[in-house]
Amino acid sequence: MNLFIPARAGKRKSRNEHTKNTARVISLPKAECYKHLMSPSRITIADLPPVRGRYTENAPLGALGWFRAGGTADILFKPADKEDLADFLAACPTEIPVTTLGVLSNVIVRDGGVRGVVIRMGRDFAGLSAQSEDGLIHVGAATLDANVARFCAQEGLSGLSFLSGIPGTIGGALRMNAGAYGSEIKDILVHAHALDRAGRTLSFTPEEMGLSYRHSSVPEDVIFTGAALRATPGADPTALEAEIDAVRARRESSQPIREKTGGSTFANPMPDECAAADLPEGTKAWQIIDRAGGRGLRIGDAVMSEKHCNFMINAGAARGSDLEALGEEIRQRVRETFGVILRWEIRRIGQTDPAP
Ligand SMILES: Cc1cc2nc3c(=O)[nH]c(=O)nc-3n(C[C@H](O)[C@H](O)[C@H](O)COP(=O)(O)OP(=O)(O)OC[C@H]3O[C@@H](n4cnc5c(N)ncnc54)[C@H](O)[C@@H]3O)c2cc1C
Secondary structure, three states, X not given: OEEEEOOOOOXXXXXXXXXXXXXXXXXXXXXXXXXXXXXXXXXXXXXXOOOOOEEEEXXXXXXXXXXXXXXXXXXXXXXXXXXXXXXXXXXOOOOOOEEXXXXXXXXXXXXXXXXXXXXXXXXXXXXXXXXXXXXXXXXXXXOEHHHHHHHHHHHOOEOOHHHHHOOOEHHHHHHHOOEEOOEEHHHHEEEEEEEOOOXXXXXXXXXXXXXXXXXXXXXXXXXXXXXXXXXXXXXXXXXXXXXXXXXXXXXXXXXXXXXXXEEEOEOOOOHHHXXXXXXXXXXXXXXXXXXXXXXXXXXXXXEXXXXXXXXXXXXXXXXXXXXXXXXXXXHHHHHHHHOXXXXXOOEEEOOOOOOO
């Protein structure tokens, strides 16, 4: 079996200087390979191909997220443009883990940080344009959902106001099939553009993405770069602005949107799970969390919100481990009380322990 050995730190003379990748592959007995996978070691810039964008080593990833908790990324990579990203993916050894993130509004970063490369797309991926006459909207993966909603309102394009209350990017929305108030990405998506781990261009229809409630079947290593969305032209911009204001007001009154949070912690139970637990169809996760004593439950500075008890908040200096432990405590209480196993909607990424 082969093992990838990244080039070591110390070969680099300055932060952004790209040295020749001196990584090598050696053969090892099977057990040794698994040992490496169980405790992945840190990647440095010297292990990576030259790029036109920016690498940041040991980047404080948790601090970038909505929860403001958790560890660092070995490398944070901000590609200059799509070509730079594709070239990076083609040249980056496959053994180096690559994670793509948006604005981390749905993520708990574990305290030990994320090994490998974390990709965050910048301005070059935040495009937004429309063909107002046929309602087709072209968006980059880094475009904020709320900006798409506001833009559509100005252009008199209806059907996308629900996006105004979702604080993530289009990339995150495609991965999560984000939705609110009865609408979801699946309903407005024409096709999504992406790159695979080898840097090849892909395109998906909603059917090919296997989109369902807060789920997509697209392989985890596929990186969305943009999408074409469908709206209905000919609407009154003032009425659409009012729709957006109503979405905002509704959220403000029912969700702790000004806190350090990650939105709904758990997905709502599916109809068959409700039936098996003798709960009415359509029972929401917050209702069973509430009845299981979860509202206001606290571990360290991680708290289940009093305002909306499926929202977890960092009420001070919570660690990633506090947030995750609180979520697991809630799951256990709900399982014991109702026999329902709640599914995490929030993604948890990284290692619990620091890299060796
Ligand atoms: C106050 C609040 C309210 C919220 N309300 C809602 C709501 O009403 N409805 C709803 O659906 N969600 C809601 N959320 C959750 C969250 O905003 C959505 O899931 C959003 O789509 C995540 O986008 P993001 O850019 O923050 O993604 P991140 O949180 O950064 O990442 C989420 C997942 O998407 C993947 N991902 C991100 N970008 C890409 C990309 N370009 N290519 C491939 N994978 C990618 C990540 O790897 C990760 O697995 C809420 C969150 C908060 C904090």
